[in-house]
Amino acid sequence: MTDTEPNEPRSGAPAVGRRGVELLAGDARDTALLANVRPAGWRNPRPARRYNLVVLGAGTAGLVTAAGAAALGAKVALVERNLLGGDCLNAGCVPSKALLRAARFHNDLRDAPSFAGCAPIPLEPDFAAAMARMRRLRAQISRKDSVRRFEGLGVDVFLGDGAFADRRTVEVAGATLRFQHAVIATGSHAAHPPIESLAAAGYLTNETVFNLTERPRRLLVVGGGPLGCELAQAFARLGSEVVIAGREPYFLPREERDAAEVLADALRRDGIEVRLNTEVKGVSRHDGEKLVRLVNDGQETTVAVDEILVGVGRVPNVEGLNLEAAGVEYDHEHGVRVNDHLQTSNRRIYAAGDVALAQKYTHMADATARIVVQNALFWGRKKLSALTIPWCTYTDPEIAHVGLYVKECRERGFPLKTFTVPMSDVDRAVLDGEPEGFVKIHVRDGTDTILGATIVARHAGEMINEISLAMVAGIGLETVSRVIHSYPTQAEAIRKAGDAYNRTRLSPRLKALSRCWLAWSRGMG
Numbered sequence: 001m002t003d004t005e006p007n008e009p010r011s012g013a014p015a016v017g018r019r020g021v022e023l024l025a026g027d028a029r030d031t032a033l034l035a036n037v038r039p040a041g042w043r044n045p046r047p048a049r050r051y052n053l054v055v056l057g058a059g060t061a062g063l064v065t066a067a068g069a070a071a072l073g074a075k076v077a078l079v080e081r082n083l084l085g086g087d088c089l090n091a092g093c094v095p096s097k098a099l100l101r102a103a104r105f106h107n108d109l110r111d112a113p114s115f116a117g118c119a120p121i122p123l124e125p126d127f128a129a130a131m132a133r134m135r136r137l138r139a140q141i142s143r144k145d146s147v148r149r150f151e152g153l154g155v156d157v158f159l160g161d162g163a164f165a166d167r168r169t170v171e172v173a174g175a176t177l178r179f180q181h182a183v184i185a186t187g188s189h190a191a192h193p194p195i196e197s198l199a200a201a202g203y204l205t206n207e208t209v210f211n212l213t214e215r216p217r218r219l220l221v222v223g224g225g226p227l228g229c230e231l232a233q234a235f236a237r238l239g240s241e242v243v244i245a246g247r248e249p250y251f252l253p254r255e256e257r258d259a260a261e262v263l264a265d266a267l268r269r270d271g272i273e274v275r276l277n278t279e280v281k282g283v284s285r286h287d288g289e290k291l292v293r294l295v296n297d298g299q300e301t302t303v304a305v306d307e308i309l310v311g312v313g314r315v316p317n318v319e320g321l322n323l324e325a326a327g328v329e330y331d332h333e334h335g336v337r338v339n340d341h342l343q344t345s346n347r348r349i350y351a352a353g354d355v356a357l358a359q360k361y362t363h364m365a366d367a368t369a370r371i372v373v374q375n376a377l378f379w380g381r382k383k384l385s386a387l388t389i390p391w392c393t394y395t396d397p398e399i400a401h402v403g404l405y406v407k408e409c410r411e412r413g414f415p416l417k418t419f420t421v422p423m424s425d426v427d428r429a430v431l432d433g434e435p436e437g438f439v440k441i442h443v444r445d446g447t448d449t450i451l452g453a454t455i456v457a458r459h460a461g462e463m464i465n466e467i468s469l470a471m472v473a474g475i476g477l478e479t480v481s482r483v484i485h486s487y488p489t490q491a492e493a494i495r496k497a498g499d500a501y502n503r504t505r506l507s508p509r510l511k512a513l514s515r516c517w518l519a520w521s522r523g524m525g
């Protein structure tokens with residue numbers, strides 16, 4: 001399949017997908033994706049008498065749970081109401097990162113004169129081609145999440161809405177699945193903000209935005225979190241005029257302020273109009289435009305756009321599961337309540353991934369699924385609180401973090417020392433033309449124990465893994481400085497932070513002694 005097939009469906013073509021995430025009807029790549037993750041004519045198997053594990057939801061958390069348990073010999077049923085692969089494959093990480101890569105390519109072309117010494121390349125980004133590439137790659141990756149693959153692993157795959165009938169039974173599409181243990185892995189969906197007339201004017205979320213085939217000329221992105229920042233940058237680099245409006249005074253409010261400031265500057269450089277501290281009050285339609293009222297510091301302004309993309313948070317999928325019948329406690333904001341072993345208030349039922357976690361990331365869905373397999377099937381006592389969790393926002397530059405922030409260290413009463421290395425001090429970053437950002441590592445004062453780190457750099461998501469490894473293995477910053485890093489690499493910034501730590505260990509007394517010794521040895525010839 002190529003990315004320039006004739007008969008591209010147009011934006012607005014009816015979408016397929018039963019609930020939540022939608023795909024583009026008539027698109028060959030999305031048809032290939034569907035054949036993997038929701039094959040037409042699929043017939044649910046006859047249920048086993050009892051399952052070791054019934055898994056509700058086939059996103060990352062559900063798929064990893066099902067595959068892991070089946071590999072250990074468990075009889076597993078996997079229930080999915082829409083598309084296997086869940087958000088990550090169909091409407092999250094995979095399509096967004098494919099789009100960001102195409103956007104980065106276009107941005108790099110702007111630097112052609114400085115890299116290649118050539119005249120500026122007058123290239124108009126081909127939005128439809130970038131979206132088609134994304135769909136092709138998504139379809140390709142979907143093989144790993146396919147119904148057939150899970151069938152081959154020995155998992156009974158049921159397509160349909162799953163709900164508990166009682167404390168030990170799930171029902172789906174007329175079938176009754178009895179279980180020893182069950183796992184709720186039903187994920188989350190986009191929050192819909194109560195903005196006046198927004199619904200009537202029409203707007204996009206992550207569930208629909210990847211169906212666009214035509215570039216919106218003017219786009220308003222509502223929300224200054226990871227999703228809003230990543231997609232605002234992608235659309236701007238692919239040629240849309242983008243305004244991003246965030247309620248907080250900074251992007252990524254959780255991140256350290258200097259990181260958020262680098263990001264704000266980067267978005268402005270991409271030509272994005274940044275409106276922080278800004279509330280979206282209401283929308284009206286006029287002559288095919290969407291007029292959006294924004295309020296900042298009591299001052300109201302109106303922006304005219306063609307599309308609105310909303311990314312203001314995630315809501316756990318707890319509706320329709322009949323959790324009351326199963327004796328599972330939950331609330332609509334935080335989702336299913338779990339203890340540190342990911343067990344719900346029904347000790348036979350566990351939860352993993354977005355439906356139960358504050359940290360809504362694919363790698364957390366994966367990590368918690370692994371905990372659940374051990375705890376549910378083998379009386380394991382693995383704990384959520386024992387995990388070291390990195391995360392990354394994949395803007396350019398990327399912003400990655402692991403461990404504690406300065407504020408959290410202070411709240412916990414940990415005295416800390418911070419070692420910061422600007423990327424402009426790292427030869428490879430300079431040579432690559434990527435000198436923006438920094439590596440910042442916090443250690444417990446008086447020790448080399450790493451408490452946390454923030455990296456702002458083009459490849460921060462890759463670099464943070466070295467710090468995560470050090471933290472998990474209990475390796476201190478002094479040891480990190482002894483690890484030989486290939487030259488020139490951007491990860492040398494981490495070693496340099498280790499060198500900076502080592503310099504602090506030289507007390508004035510040691511320094512004086514060393515100076516005396518060297519002076520004496522010079523005198524001895």
Ligand SMILES: Cc1cc2nc3c(=O)[nH]c(=O)nc-3n(C[C@H](O)[C@H](O)[C@H](O)COP(=O)(O)OP(=O)(O)OC[C@H]3O[C@@H](n4cnc5c(N)ncnc54)[C@H](O)[C@@H]3O)c2cc1C
Binds near residue numbers: 160353
């Ligand atoms: C735009 C975007 C970009 C993202 N990018 C990243 C990233 O780069 N890196 C990262 O780590 N994370 C990223 N995430 C987050 C990541 O996608 C989620 O954390 C991850 O998909 C959660 O997996 P999950 O299995 O918990 O839930 P989901 O993927 O939501 O899967 C849950 C599944 O359960 C099904 N389901 C729900 N109710 C029922 C029911 N009653 N019966 C049967 N099935 C049911 C749903 O249909 C769904 O398929 C991104 C998210 C978005 C929205």
